[in-house]
Amino acid sequence: MAMLEVNELKVCYGVIQAIKGISFHVNEGEVVALIGANGAGKTTILHTITGLIGAQSGEILFEDKNITKTAGHKIVSMGMAHVPEGRRVFSELTVLQNLKLGAYTRKDKGEIERTLETVYERFPRLYERKNQIAGTMSGGEQQMLAMGRALMSHPKLILMDEPSMGLSPIFVNEIFDIIQKVSASGTTVLLVEQNAKKALTIADRAYVLETGRIVKEGAAESLLHDDAIRKAYLGE
Amino acid sequence: MRFLASLINGISLGSVYAIIALGYTMVYGIAKMLNFAHGDVIMVGAYAAFVMLNQIGLPVYVAIPVSMVVCTVLGLVIERFAYRPLRKAASPLAVLITAIGVSYLLQNLALLIFGANTRSFSSVVHLKSLRLFDGGIIITGEMIVNAVVCVAIMAGLTLFVNKTKQGQAMRAVSEDKGAAQLMGINANGTIALTFAIGAALAAVAGVLMCSSYPALTPYTGAMPGIKAFVAAVFGGIGSIPGAFIGGILLGVIEVLGKSYISSQLGDAIVFSVLIIVLLVKPTGILGKNIQEKV
Numbered sequence: 001m002a003m004l005e006v007n008e009l010k011v012c013y014g015v016i017q018a019i020k021g022i023s024f025h026v027n028e029g030e031v032v033a034l035i036g037a038n039g040a041g042k043t044t045i046l047h048t049i050t051g052l053i054g055a056q057s058g059e060i061l062f063e064d065k066n067i068t069k070t071a072g073h074k075i076v077s078m079g080m081a082h083v084p085e086g087r088r089v090f091s092e093l094t095v096l097q098n099l100k101l102g103a104y105t106r107k108d109k110g111e112i113e114r115t116l117e118t119v120y121e122r123f124p125r126l127y128e129r130k131n132q133i134a135g136t137m138s139g140g141e142q143q144m145l146a147m148g149r150a151l152m153s154h155p156k157l158i159l160m161d162e163p164s165m166g167l168s169p170i171f172v173n174e175i176f177d178i179i180q181k182v183s184a185s186g187t188t189v190l191l192v193e194q195n196a197k198k199a200l201t202i203a204d205r206a207y208v209l210e211t212g213r214i215v216k217e218g219a220a221e222s223l224l225h226d227d228a229i230r231k232a233y234l235g236e
Numbered sequence: 237m238r239f240l241a242s243l244i245n246g247i248s249l250g251s252v253y254a255i256i257a258l259g260y261t262m263v264y265g266i267a268k269m270l271n272f273a274h275g276d277v278i279m280v281g282a283y284a285a286f287v288m289l290n291q292i293g294l295p296v297y298v299a300i301p302v303s304m305v306v307c308t309v310l311g312l313v314i315e316r317f318a319y320r321p322l323r324k325a326a327s328p329l330a331v332l333i334t335a336i337g338v339s340y341l342l343q344n345l346a347l348l349i350f351g352a353n354t355r356s357f358s359s360v361v362h363l364k365s366l367r368l369f370d371g372g373i374i375i376t377g378e379m380i381v382n383a384v385v386c387v388a389i390m391a392g393l394t395l396f397v398n399k400t401k402q403g404q405a406m407r408a409v410s411e412d413k414g415a416a417q418l419m420g421i422n423a424n425g426t427i428a429l430t431f432a433i434g435a436a437l438a439a440v441a442g443v444l445m446c447s448s449y450p451a452l453t454p455y456t457g458a459m460p461g462i463k464a465f466v467a468a469v470f471g472g473i474g475s476i477p478g479a480f481i482g483g484i485l486l487g488v489i490e491v492l493g494k495s496y497i498s499s500q501l502g503d504a505i506v507f508s509v510l511i512i513v514l515l516v517k518p519t520g521i522l523g524k525n526i527q528e529k530v
């Protein structure tokens with residue numbers, strides 16, 4: 001069963017048609033990558049899924065529920081978390097305060113504590129820095145915080161928008177490691193990436209987006225060996 | 237002696253400014269808009285209390301909470317129908333102009349209902365004055381209440397914003413509305429809550445102000461509103477302790493200026509100070525230096 005299903009989605013900014021009718025799905029347990037050049041519309045798609053912007057037409061189904069018109073703040077409690085592009089941690093708050101906001105919709109204090117512990121296990125650095133003001137952390141640390149914050153809602157599906165952007169190679173490897181571990185622990189992942197090679201290496205399936213349209217889709221493995229993809233996205 | 241007396245007067249006046257400024261700064265910090273109608277909400281709160289206390293004869297412990305409720309409802313209505321529809325508007329100027337419009341609307345409604353006559357508001361404070369130095373300095377009950385209430389409100393708001401879940405949600409919305417929504421925070425609801433708090437504080441400020449300075453007219457809120465805005469900018473707009481410090485300083489400067497320099501130029505002195513502070517430190521005394529994100 002598809003956990004997330006997007007059908008014929010169109011999105012516009014004023015007169016600019018950013019997404020021109022795309023369909024894709026993410027099955028439970030998968031890591032699905034969405035790759036494409038700058039301005040292809042990747043962020044727009046994620047923002048539309050989590051209700052930060054409205055769709056022009058088409059529908060978005062999450063666990064068979066139509067969430068196309070659901071208000072943004074109601075999505076996370078349904079089990080979908082979003083690690084936004086550019087991290088967007090609350091820079092004036094501490095690491096711990098950021099993490100607690102990630103669990104904003106959850107009620108059970110004991111369960112929140114338990115999730116907090118698993119997040120600290122996954123990101124020991126966040127534990128060491130829990131009282132640091134988020135805005136003073138390095139870019140890589142902020143990325144970890146953004147991911148930890150999303151995991152605090154204990155999501156079934158996590159959307160990640162360019163988690164490796166602007167990070168040094170060591171951090172990039174670390175982030176991809178963590179994505180694999182998150183996936184192994186049972187969370188479904190929709191991953192948007194510029195780093196197509198890395199993304200295709202850890203993904204099960206992938207979609208290639210060009211100026212608002214899906215131009216290619218398939219098993220990540222086969223896209224990794226596709227000549228056109230290698231030329232356009234892997235720089236070979 | 238005269239200095240000390242002026243200082244105490246200034247702190248009392250400044251406490252009222254600070255309570256109003258706290259409302260300004262909360263709304264600005266979270267909704268990123270200058271609610272220029274805030275001063276007129278004070279006037280509405282004062283009239284509501286006036287009607288209950290002086291015309292119906294209800295006790296103070298009924299009149300104050302009810303006038304806070306009246307102002308809260310008014311604040312929510314203004315936010316919902318005047319400001320929210322414009323929140324996505326292209327220009328922040330549209331909201332600013334609407335706020336000025338709401339301000340005049342409230343003044344004219346008050347004029348229509350209560351007329352232009354100055355009403356004499358009877359104080360809600362029934363404490364004995366303190367006489368120090370053989371009557372050289374008199375501290376009235378109103379002065380004490382103003383300062384105590386102001387400190388209590390400042391402390392309460394600080395705790396609320398830093399320690400409660402709703403307060404954290406406010407800070408999140410204030411910094412990044414979109415990211416806050418991704419946490420499941422209802423940004424519109426949070427902004428409305430901020431307006432409600434600001435308006436309830438305005439009612440308190442209205443009652444205290446008219447208890448200390450008993451003349452009530454439809455324009456009673458306008459000037460203190462503007463001065464409280466100055467105080468909020470002075471302290472660093474968006475900052476709760478900033479509004480507190482800014483309000484107190486402004487009151488002190490105004491009273492000292494009136495008593496030592498010129499009683500006519502009091503307001504001019506207040507605004508000159510604002511200009512000087514902004515020239516030296518554009519973000520205000522406790523204003524945040526906008527830090528670049530990595």
Ligand SMILES: Nc1ncnc2c1ncn2[C@@H]1O[C@H](COP(=O)(O)OP(=O)(O)OP(=O)(O)O)[C@@H](O)[C@H]1O
Pocket residue numbers: 013016018036037038039040041042043044045085194
């Ligand atoms: N708020 C906006 N207003 C107008 N146009 C926008 C807005 N946001 C995005 N766009 C346009 O929509 C298109 C898709 O943008 P989007 O941010 O989704 O691309 P992206 O694939 O995420 O790119 P990148 O890899 O650079 O992050 C671009 O042409 C962009 O200019």
Ligand SMILES: [Mg+2]
Pocket residue numbers: 042043044085161
């Ligand atoms: Mg993007």
